[in-house]
Amino acid sequence: MKSGSGLKDRLVAQARAEGFVDCRICRPWDVPQVPARLEAFLRAGYHGQMEWMAERTHWRGDPAKLWPEARSVIMLAESYTPEGDPTGILAHPDRGAISVYARNKDYHDLVKKRLKRLARWLIAEAGGEVKVFVDTAPVPEKALGHAAGLGWQGKHTNLVSRDWGNWAFLGSVFSTLELPADDVEVDHCGSCRACLDACPTDAFPAPYQLDARRCISYLTIEHKGPVEEELRGKLGNRIYGCDDCLAACPWNKFAVAASDMRYAARDDLNAPVLAELAALDDAAFRAKFSGSPIKRIGRDRFVRNVLYAIGNSGLTTLVPVAQALTDDPDPTVADAARWAAEQLS
Template identity: 55%
Template sequence: MDEPNLKQAIEDKAREIGFDAVGFAPVTLTEREGARLRQFVANGENGDMGWMGERLEHRSSPQGLWPDVKSVIVLGTNYGPDHDPLDDLEHKDRAAISVYARNRDYHDLVKKRLKQLARWLVETQPSEVKVFVDTAPVMEKPVAAKTGVGWQGKHTNLVSSEFGSWLFLGEVFTTLDLAPDTPHKDQCGSCTACQDICPTNAFPAPYQLDARRCISYLTIEHKGHIPEEFREAIGNRIYGCDDCLAVCPWNKFASRTKEDAFLPRAELTAPRLADFLDLDDAGFRALFTASPIKRIGRDRFLRNVLIGIGNSGDASVLPKVTPLLEDESELVRAMAVWAVEKLEQRSQS
């Protein structure tokens, strides 16, 4: 099979398996991408994510990770929501959970499909392959931006003219030599909506993110106490933040995901914050089995919930909060103190 026909066959197979977008990337990135990563780490903007400072030579390009790779196949899976996530922020007594985390962990489904595509590729075109889905030192957004799948927006995430901001990414590295796509043109233009909406001013400049100020980082990756300067801005966001994604004008072309595994579970569709306060470790694990939320653990989850409770202004939940002042976790106790103080101030005003 000649190279153009092989690329078409790969795309057809990928779509048959269930992927919504397919692109072909080169195995090297420009010095600009590598320099941006090194500066990000040097400035400490990666916060607790120390792993980002490791193996920088591997992260700098696909070839740095695997010297034998000749081509990268970028696969996108649509996880578009059925409503505007910004609407969830209006209901202060209910939890706003990032769209990607309202059901099963996307890594499982995407990786299964990547392996299916890789097996087919090896069987039909003798070659070596490796698959990745946010689990290795791959700068997947800069790599994807080298294809026709989309471009890296001012919020640093990938934007698609077909799916807006709602694409899960995965990659198949192969020793097959496939011509890369013409990169998609950056179509952010003069728009600054994603930067303007950020509650914590996490974007020091277009195309730059200071993770230490990002609500997604603070509620998911950050292991300790969330700095007080960010707590009120977090509002009712208890796991991640979709503001910069949801506000993107390109979402007008987005469509709701067809994957049942990405549709929100009933119990994670605007749940009451107060309903989480009784969770012990076993209850937390049972509720979030197969969910990405499970990985932050019960204590960090309740830390986030208590910040949401404190911001809710609903003093009627004080009787459910006060027992947590004596919780075994120091992290939970501290946020319970903060929440009680906030609610009492509200009730006295």
């Protein structure tokens, strides 16, 4: 079903009214480079323990196969730009550094509700069928965002825009309508390598390549069990995710403020006290992180991260905190506690 530019203009206006910072369109088949890149990523083992990335690769590599009836992909960007420098917390070893996106409500819920409202508006205006996705389905969102002209995949592999930097969540609306497509964006990284040089663990084997097994976001969120000792010291006080490569991007001088206040950091998650976090049992952890993306990793993995941060703090006053968990029922937590106590002793 074909639809003209008038509908597209109204769609973009409606998307901005919903709070999205940008809205562009491509076709599901506009990312022919994805299958080969995905295969190379998996063959190198860069996905680590994320076995789900090796599943349903026929969909993950080709959005046209995910829903063959779709004729357009509406790509949306929603800003979550922090108010200050998110790396400032790294200078406070008694506090934990939580990635900007996880300091309040779970973005999956917020973005998906906006996507659904926009999809309903589109159906009411022009008919057709729709499906919405936000980071929970085998959709190559960054590649589609590049194809749609939202931005380009920078050397840190995240999407970057000249209009709003790289602090943005991506969402998509697949539609059976044939909407006018936008031009693909070109790469504007040039010779800059600020994001690559900012990485504490050298997780980029080359520009535009990420070895997740060394990425702090992967290690603190996706990796199960003990983290390799060689990498523990490089985590610093980062206890959930890492923003270093994003924060280093010069294009953030054009960053747009977040439109939803629910992305603003909760007071208790802006610079949380490590000693207090280490004392959380399962019930207290669940209560504290209800409605937060942090809840997904569970108490044991989170406290493991906190103990690595305590071990990296250099603060001997935290030795009793670590020692109190050396006999924790979870063997990974107990291992992290013993390591932290040894580091501080």
